[in-house]
Every structure is written in C-alpha cells, then in structure tokens.
Amino acid sequence: xxxxxxxxxxxxxxxxxxxxxxxxxxxxxxxxxxxxxxxxxxxxxxxxxxxxxxxxxxxxxxxxxxxxxxxxxxxxxxxxxxxxxxxxxxxxxxxxxxxxxxxxxxxxxxxxxxxxxxxxxxxxxxxxxxxxxxxxxxxxxxxxxxxxxxxxxxxxxxxxxxxxxxxxxxxxxxxxxxxxxxxxxxxxxxxxxxxxxxxxxxxxxxxxxxxxxxxxxxxxxxxxxxxxxxxxxxxxxxxxxxxxxxxxxxxxxxxxxxxxxxxxxxxxxxxxxxxxxxxxxxxxxxxxxxxxxxxxxxxxxxxxxxxxxxxxxxxxxxxxxxxxxxxxxxxxxxxxx
Amino acid sequence: xxxxxxxxxxxxxxxxxxxxxxxxxxxxxxxxxxxxxxxxxxxxxxxxxxxxxxxxxxxxxxxxxxxxxxxxxxxxxxxxxxxxxxxxxxxxxxxxxxxxxxxxxxxxxxxxxxxxxxxxxxxxxxxxxxxxxxxxxxxxxxxxxxxxxxxxxxxxxxxxxxxxxxxxxxxxxxxxxxxxxxxxxxxxxxxxxxxxxxxxxxxxxxxxxxxxxxxxxxxxxxxxxxxxxxxxxxxxxxxxxxxxxxxxxxxxxxxxxxxxxxxxxxxxxxxxxxxxxxxxxxxxxxxxxxxxxxxxxxxxxxxxxxxxxxxxxxxxxxxx
Numbered sequence: 001x002x003x004x005x006x007x008x009x010x011x012x013x014x015x016x017x018x019x020x021x022x023x024x025x026x027x028x029x030x031x032x033x034x035x036x037x038x039x040x041x042x043x044x045x046x047x048x049x050x051x052x053x054x055x056x057x058x059x060x061x062x063x064x065x066x067x068x069x070x071x072x073x074x075x076x077x078x079x080x081x082x083x084x085x086x087x088x089x090x091x092x093x094x095x096x097x098x099x100x101x102x103x104x105x106x107x108x109x110x111x112x113x114x115x116x117x118x119x120x121x122x123x124x125x126x127x128x129x130x131x132x133x134x135x136x137x138x139x140x141x142x143x144x145x146x147x148x149x150x151x152x153x154x155x156x157x158x159x160x161x162x163x164x165x166x167x168x169x170x171x172x173x174x175x176x177x178x179x180x181x182x183x184x185x186x187x188x189x190x191x192x193x194x195x196x197x198x199x200x201x202x203x204x205x206x207x208x209x210x211x212x213x214x215x216x217x218x219x220x221x222x223x224x225x226x227x228x229x230x231x232x233x234x235x236x237x238x239x240x241x242x243x244x245x246x247x248x249x250x251x252x253x254x255x256x257x258x259x260x261x262x263x264x265x266x267x268x269x270x271x272x273x274x275x276x277x278x279x280x281x282x283x284x285x286x287x288x289x290x291x292x293x294x295x296x297x298x299x300x301x302x303x304x305x306x307x308x309x310x311x312x313x314x315x316x317x318x319x320x321x322x323x324x325x326x327x328x329x330x331x332x333x334x335x336x337x
Numbered sequence: 338x339x340x341x342x343x344x345x346x347x348x349x350x351x352x353x354x355x356x357x358x359x360x361x362x363x364x365x366x367x368x369x370x371x372x373x374x375x376x377x378x379x380x381x382x383x384x385x386x387x388x389x390x391x392x393x394x395x396x397x398x399x400x401x402x403x404x405x406x407x408x409x410x411x412x413x414x415x416x417x418x419x420x421x422x423x424x425x426x427x428x429x430x431x432x433x434x435x436x437x438x439x440x441x442x443x444x445x446x447x448x449x450x451x452x453x454x455x456x457x458x459x460x461x462x463x464x465x466x467x468x469x470x471x472x473x474x475x476x477x478x479x480x481x482x483x484x485x486x487x488x489x490x491x492x493x494x495x496x497x498x499x500x501x502x503x504x505x506x507x508x509x510x511x512x513x514x515x516x517x518x519x520x521x522x523x524x525x526x527x528x529x530x531x532x533x534x535x536x537x538x539x540x541x542x543x544x545x546x547x548x549x550x551x552x553x554x555x556x557x558x559x560x561x562x563x564x565x566x567x568x569x570x571x572x573x574x575x576x577x578x579x580x581x582x583x584x585x586x587x588x589x590x591x592x593x594x595x596x597x598x599x600x601x602x603x604x605x606x607x608x609x610x611x612x613x614x615x616x617x618x619x620x621x622x623x624x625x626x627x628x629x630x631x632x633x634x635x636x637x638x639x640x641x642x643x644x645x646x647x648x649x650x651x652x653x654x655x656x657x
Contacts, residue, residue, distance in 0.1 A: 260548060
C-alpha cells in the first residue's frame with residue numbers, strides 16, 4: 001500500500017559560494033514524501049541533508065546560495081515561490097523542528113507565548129483562544145504541567161522540555177509536513193526515548209508526514225517508515241526501513257551500518273571502518289561520489305550511477321553499479337548480514 | 338587479581354550553587370581502576386562523569402577525599418612532584434576544535450607534555466613526536482601544519498598523540514569520539530584500542546554512548562547524580578544490568594534490529610536538581626520499583642557478586 005505523495009522533490013541542487021568556488025551541497029536529488037509517513041534522511045556531517053531540508057522552506061536562501069530544481073507541495077513549486085509566499089507556508093503547512101531548541105526559541109518570550117504566536121501568525125483567532133490552544137498543545141506533547149510550562153522562559157526549561165515546546169510550535173497549525181532536523185541529537189538517551197515517543201504519537205494522531213533528518217541509525221530504526229541515505233549531496237540508497245537497514249545494497253550504507261558498535265550481539269575486536277573521510281570540498285568526482293572510499297571501486301564507477309531499483313525489492317533503490325554477488329561479499333565485510 | 342592503579346576514596350567535588358549553597362557534583366565516590374584495564378564510565382549529562390575524570394587528574398580540586406596513584410596520594414602532591422606525576426596521567430578531550438591551540442604547529446602541540454613534564458630535550462621531543470604522528474596514522478609531515486588544516490577525526494588523532502607523548506600510565510578519554518561521524522568514530526576507536534593494548538595503558542573511557550563503551554571497555558561503571566550506582570564486568574552488565582537505572586538506560590538506546598519495533602522501557606521524569614536531591618535513594622523519584630525503604634534509607638554501593646557492585650535495595654540480579 002502506497003499513500004499519496006505530499007511533497008515531490010525533483011533534481012534539487014543547492015550550491016553555496018565558498019572561497020574555493022561553488023560547493024555542491026545538494027547535487028541532484030529526487031525524493032518523494034508520502035502522506036502520513038516518516039521518511040528519514042540519513043547521512044554524516046556535510047552530506048547535504050540539512051541543506052536539502054532547509055531549501056524546501058527557503059531557510060537557506062541568500063546571495064551566496066544557488067537553488068535549482070523543483071519541490072512541489074500542493075501543486076506549488078517551493079523553489080520558485082517568493083519569500084512572501086513561503087512565509088504563508090512555513091509554520092502553517094510545513095513546520096520545522098530544529099536540533100538546538102535553546103537557540104531556536106526566543107529567550108525573552110515565555111514558552112506558551114511562542115506557541116500561541118505561531119497560531120496567531122497564521123489564523124484568525126483571539127489572543128485568549130490562541131493561549132488556551134497553546135496550553136493544550138503543550139499537554140499533547142507530554143508536558144506534565146502545561147500551564148506552568150507555558151509561563152516559563154526557555155532557559156528555565158530542561159533540554160527535553162524545550163524540544164517538546166519546539167514540537168508543540170511545529171504542530172500549532174496542524175501542518176501537513178513536519179521537518180525535524182536532528183530533533184533528539186542534543187538529548188540524553190532516556191530523554192531522547194521520551195521525545196521520540198511523543199513524535200511518533202503526534203505523527204500518528206495527526207497523520208502528519210515527517211521528514212526526519214538524522215545521523216543516528218538507531219533513531220532511524222526506531223521511528224522511520226522509509227529511509228533515504230545521502231552521501232556527498234546525493235541519495236545513494238532509498239527504501240523501506242527494514243530493507244535499507246537489514247538488506248543494504250550500497251557499499252556506503254553497508255559501511256555505515258557496520259561502523260556502529262551495537263549494544264548486544266558479539267563484540268568484535270576491530271570495528272569495520274570506511275577508509276578516508278567524506279568529501280567536503282568543491283571538487284567532486286564526475287562518477288560515483290563514494291568511489292574514492294569504496295573497497296569495490298572498478299572501471300564502471302567512473303560514470304555517475306543513477307538511483308534506481310537494481311537488486312533490491314520493489315521501491316528499494318540504489319546508486320551503485322556493483323553486481324549482485326559482489327554485494328553479498330560487501331555486506332558480510334560491512335559487518336551486517 | 339590485578340592491582341588497582343588508581344584508587345579514589347570518598348572523593349567529593351562541590352560547586353557553588355545559585356542560592357549560596359554548595360552543589361555536590363561528586364558524592365563521596367569510591368572507585369578502583371585496575372592496572373591495564375579500560376573502565377567505561379557512563380551516565381547522562383550532569384551525572385558527574387566528566388567531573389570524576391577531571392578530579393582524578395586533579396584538573397578539578399576535590400573538596401575532600403583521596404586519590405591514590407601507584408601508592409601516592411595525588412591530592413597531597415604540590416609543585417614539581419605534581420608536575421612529574423602528571424606526566425603519568427593524561428587526557429583526551431571531546432572537542433577536536435576547541436582543545437588544540439590554533440596558532441601552534443602540530444609538532445609543538447604534541448611535544449608540549451614531553452618538554453614540560455618529562456623535561457625532554459628538543460631533539461628527543463622531535464624524534465618522539467614524529468614517531469607518535471606516525472603511530473596515530475597522520476604521518477610525521479603533519480607536524481609542520483596547524484590544526485585548521487585537519488578534519489575532526491584527524492584532530493582527534495592529534496589529541497591522542499599529545500596525550501601519549503609523555504608515555505603516561507593512565508589516560509582519561511572524555512567523550513573522545515562523541516563529536517565524530519560514525520565512519521570516522523570507528524577508525525578512532527580502533528586506534529584507541531590498539532594503543533591501549535600495545536602500550537599497556539590503563540584508561541578511563543567516559544561516554545554517553547553505550548554501544549561505544551561496550552566495544553572498548555573491560556568493566557562498566559554507571560553514575561547518577563554524582564554517585565556510582567553500579568560497577569560490573571562488561572559482559573555481566575550488558576547481559577543483565579543490576580540497577581533499575583542501568584536497565585532503563587540500556588532500554589532507551591535505539592537499536593538496529595530487524596523485525597517489530599521493540600517495547601522500550603521509557604523512563605519518566607528528568608534528573609532531579611542536584612542542588613536539591615531527593616532523600617533516601619537518589620534515583621527513587623524516577624524508579625519504577627521504588628518502595629518505602631528507598632524513600633527513607635539511602636542504599637550503599639555493595640558487592641552482590643564477585644566483581645559486581647550495585648547501589649540498590651532491590652537489585653535486578655540475584656545476590657550471591
């Protein structure tokens with residue numbers, strides 16, 4: 001069963017002017033977010049996952065940023081939309097939850113006021129209605145004393161509480177899409193578990209489509225329905241959570257999964273590693289971007305591989321020209337069966 | 338039975354609190370770190386694990402208590418004696434960007450502990466630095482460059498080379514791989530475990546990441562609100578944690594496992610205010626199995642099986 005697309009990204013490119021030239025942060029991405037799903041965008045620092053998501057809501061526009069391609073939401077291309085049009089979309093139809101809630105919240109306003117402000121920015125309601133809805137929302141995200149929290153300033157709240165306030169703000173206008181950019185990265189594991197549970201529950205109750213940006217494969221396993229793996233601005237693998245995490249097709253995904261020391265199962269003396277370090281400069285290979293680090297690199301890798309279904313199940317796409325038997329070997333070396 | 342290289346006894350660290358009182362960051366911690374072992378120290382933000390690591394090296398002055406290193410009480414050392422002993426005790430920091438002086442060359446950064454604490458000559462230092470940079474996989478030519486020319490993972494290797502320069506016996510690694518991406522983290526972890534083995538190092542490995550700790554540590558100590566609440570061998574701990582907090586901590590870690598998403602034990606509430614801790618057991622306000630006894634009587638850290646201690650009236654594993 002496949003639900004309807006909510007957001008369709010086509011050949012998205014985001015380039016930043018840097019002293020050395022133009023940095024291709026997002027290098028031709030096609031991606032579809034479907035109704036009611038949690039799609040995890042996974043990658044390491046500099047892979048372009050945040051640049052991609054921020055460009056969807058126009059948060060990285062500027063004289064040094066060049067964005068091309070399409071991001072179609074409700075029949076409208078967000079890449080071509082004016083800043084004025086985007087202001088009507090942001091926080092209403094598409095909301096963003098950031099990693100660093102302390103920086104994202106206004107330190108001078110009480111938590112409740114920030115949530116009600118979000119409601120009033122997009123809806124014709126009275127101040128009183130917005131205030132009581134804000135308290136309701138704070139309760140919905142699992143805050144035990146929502147009245148008290150509504151009156152608190154951000155610095156008086158713990159990291160977990162601040163992140164809940166961010167989620168309440170995100171949900172304020174019942175958005176179709178919630179972009180959550182590393183929402184639990186700054187939190188301790190017990191608090192992360194609480195916040196992920198809240199995120200899962202509100203997503204289910206509201207039928208919100210969530211684009212979850214994360215570097216943490218454990219978080220992906222916990223909450224995602226589908227996964228897209230990014231490397232050097234490109235999606236190298238995409239599919240259902242179960243498929244990508246447990247039957248990875250791309251050597252980068254295999255390497256990434258193998259590098260995570262698990263909390264159960266046998267302890268290996270040496271962790272499998274990926275040689276070298278990620279591409280961060282302006283120069284990118286014309287072929288496969290992972291080729292310089294790939295143990296299976298061969299002549300065919302000189303040409304840029306397209307993302308399509310190759311050896312995985314339906315809907316499981318990868319951008320690797322490796323034939324099937326070599327993938328089996330690669331998977332065993334990555335440390336994951 | 339391996340002898341302890343470091344023995345902390347009733348170690349207490351206090352900070353001035355907001356309203357004039359004292360906040361206790363370490364509550365009379367007793368800890369033995371055995372010769373040649375890697376002890377993993379885990380716990381959440383604010384539990385005191387970094388404070389403990391720093392107090393053991395006397396980077397933070399304890400309010401009271403003793404730290405015996407190889408038979409001498411570190412808390413009584415002053416001046417030259419302290420400097421000489423410090424050569425044996427080194428630290429690898431979390432932040433690969435903040436912990437290296439941006440104006441200095443890598444060779445000078447790595448040589449500093451050698452020149453200061455060991456009184457090496459320039460020529461000796463130059464030779465050792467070249468060897469160390471090779472050892473951590475950067476190559477001797479890295480010595481002429483400056484920190485900004487290196488990536489996060491490479492800087493962490495520089496931090497490791499610096500920590501090893503004075504040939505210490507004991508190293509504290511405080512979240513040493515936490516800021517790194519997983520593919521780079523695995524490289525640095527492998528390097529650390531090779532060095533520990535080859536050089537016979539004793540290490541206190543502080544981390545919030547239980548998978549990483551399980552990979553590298555021989556024994557595990559868990560902290561909560563300035564106390565050690567459990568100590569066990571790695572295998573015993575991960576097979577069956579004895580403290581309810583340890584169990585909740587393990588259960589909160591998202592795991593990569595096929596099949597149905599598992600039932601997590603989600604711990605309610607947050608860490609109590611350390612300036613105003615609960616009476617009795619410090620964990621009882623969040624503990625799913627707390628009883629009246631836990632409210633009235635603070636549990637002691639007691640040995641429940643050989644090599645296994647827990648601070649709980651109702652440990653989750655049978656007592657021998």
